[in-house]
Amino acid sequence: MITHLLAAGGGGTNLDADFGEAAFWVLAVLAVGAALAMICVRQAVHCALLLAVVMLCLAVMYAMQAAPFLAFVQVIVYTGAVLMLFLFVMMLIGVSSADSLRETISGQRAWAAIGGVAFMVLLVVGTGHAAIGSAPATLSHQQSGNLTGLAKLIFTTYVYPFEITSALLITAALGAMVLAHRERTSPKPSQRDISRQKIASGQVAPEPPAGVYALHDAVDMPALLPDGSASTRSVPMAVSQRDLDLGRDPHQRIAEDLEASKRVQIEAGAGGGESE
Amino acid sequence: MSPAHYVFLAVVLFAIGGVGVLIRRNAIVIFMCIELMLNACNLAFVAFARMNGNLDGQVVAFFVMVVAAAEVVVGLAILMAIYRARKSASVDDANLLKY
Numbered sequence: 513m514i515t516h517l518l519a520a521g522g523g524g525t526n527l528d529a530d531f532g533e534a535a536f537w538v539l540a541v542l543a544v545g546a547a548l549a550m551i552c553v554r555q556a557v558h559c560a561l562l563l564a565v566v567m568l569c570l571a572v573m574y575a576m577q578a579a580p581f582l583a584f585v586q587v588i589v590y591t592g593a594v595l596m597l598f599l600f601v602m603m604l605i606g607v608s609s610a611d612s613l614r615e616t617i618s619g620q621r622a623w624a625a626i627g628g629v630a631f632m633v634l635l636v637v638g639t640g641h642a643a644i645g646s647a648p649a650t651l652s653h654q655q656s657g658n659l660t661g662l663a664k665l666i667f668t669t670y671v672y673p674f675e676i677t678s679a680l681l682i683t684a685a686l687g688a689m690v691l692a693h694r695e696r697t698s699p700k701p702s703q704r705d706i707s708r709q710k711i712a713s714g715q716v717a718p719e720p721p722a723g724v725y726a727l728h729d730a731v732d733m734p735a736l737l738p739d740g741s742a743s744t745r746s747v748p749m750a751v752s753q754r755d756l757d758l759g760r761d762p763h764q765r766i767a768e769d770l771e772a773s774k775r776v777q778i779e780a781g782a783g784g785g786e787s788e
Numbered sequence: 789m790s791p792a793h794y795v796f797l798a799v800v801l802f803a804i805g806g807v808g809v810l811i812r813r814n815a816i817v818i819f820m821c822i823e824l825m826l827n828a829c830n831l832a833f834v835a836f837a838r839m840n841g842n843l844d845g846q847v848v849a850f851f852v853m854v855v856a857a858a859e860v861v862v863g864l865a866i867l868m869a870i871y872r873a874r875k876s877a878s879v880d881d882a883n884l885l886k887y
Contacts (some may be wrong), residue, residue: 527808535794538793538843540797542794543797543801543877544797544800544801544804547801547805547808547824549803550804550808550821551804551805551807551808551811551812551817551821553793555815556816556817559816559817559820560820563820563823563824566801566824566827567827567866570827570830570831573794573797573831573834573847574831574834577791577794577834577837577838578835578838579836579837579838579849581846581850582830582834582846582850582853585853586830586853589853589857590823590827590856593857594823594856594857594860597860597861597864598816598820598860598864601816601864601867602816603865604871605816605871605877606877612877614880619810620810620811621811624807624810624811625807625811626814627807627810628803628806628807628810629803631803631806632799632800632803635799635802635803636799636800639795639799644790644791644792644795644839645791645839646791646839648789658843658846662843662846662847662850663841665844665847666847666850669844669847670847670851672852674851677851677854677855680854680855680858681854681857682859684857684858684859684862685861686862687862687865688861688862688864688865690866691862691865691866691868691869692868692869694872708855709837723794734883735881736855745845755804767851772789
């Protein structure tokens with residue numbers, strides 16, 4: 513279809529009338545449905561994907577309306593570049609930033625919807641009175657093709673706006689760089705600073721991994737069982753004995769644990785002996 | 789299809805984009821709704837170009853696309869600066885000119 517449209521050049525489209533009508537209605541329903549869904553869904557990523565649907569529908573419509581160049585620019589610039597930029601920024605500032613449902617102005621959504629419908633009715637009535645004519649069979653002054661005609665117009669009649677556009681693009685790129693640039697107010701921390709900060713914070717090793725029932729990550733801290741009690745088996749005997757020898761047991765907890773574990777071992781041994 | 793149908797579709801899409809700008813609170817989504825409105829304008833321009841039988845409308849649509857691209861770049865950079873200062877992309881939180 514694309515090659516046919518390109519071959520058609522500037523002179524209208526060579527689409528079959530029935531096919532063109534069917535394609536218009538399918539694309540129009542798709543575009544309006546996607547646009548309505550876009551302003552209704554809460555996730556920003558879904559909004560971007562639905563906007564891509566609308567833009568692709570519009571690109572096909574441009575191709576159906578004897579504007580193949582604009583159709584390709586629509587796909588490349590809008591769907592390709594602008595929407596990807598939106599998605600990049602979304603990744604940077606957090607995908608999960610869903611819209612808040614709290615209204616700062618009470619009744620704002622309802623009034624906005626009413627105003628939007630009224631605005632649409634106004635525009636539709638105005639456009640209906642405007643007596644838009646039908647398309648001529650062939651476009652007038654470009655028999656040489658859409659691209660050639662556009663190039664002639666851009667580089668002759670519209671050459672000054674085109675040059676000003678380049679200034680606009682450079683300004684936009686500079687503005688984006690200035691706005692996205694962040695001044696570093698403090699010097700970058702060196703490896704020495706980072707290690708000092710770690711020692712000063714009291715936690716040198718990384719945090720205990722997920723699933724370990726312990727608040728501290730030293731070898732002499734017992735792991736916690738699922739019921740919250742400490743498991744003496746998780747601490748090596750030599751470490752417990754060393755703590756006792758150095759007098760690091762003010763509440764006698766380690767001693768109690770050792771006593772209990774010894775008792776358990778003795779009971780287990782006795783039980784084993786009876787069964788034998 | 790006559791160009792009038794395309795113009796009516798452009799009107800509907802423009803109104804939907806306007807409602808989206810009014811009711812959404814996330815600044816990125818508001819930007820997307822503005823893009824939808826610009827696209828609707830482009831559709832109307834292309835339809836009018838076909839109706840008049842010349843290419844001027846397509847040239848204008850092309851310029852609108854360029855300006856929209858520049859606008860998106862600067863707008864998203866402003867959005868990121870606001871997010872860096874306020875840790876939020878909601879337009880309700882950016883209610884001061886400074887800080």
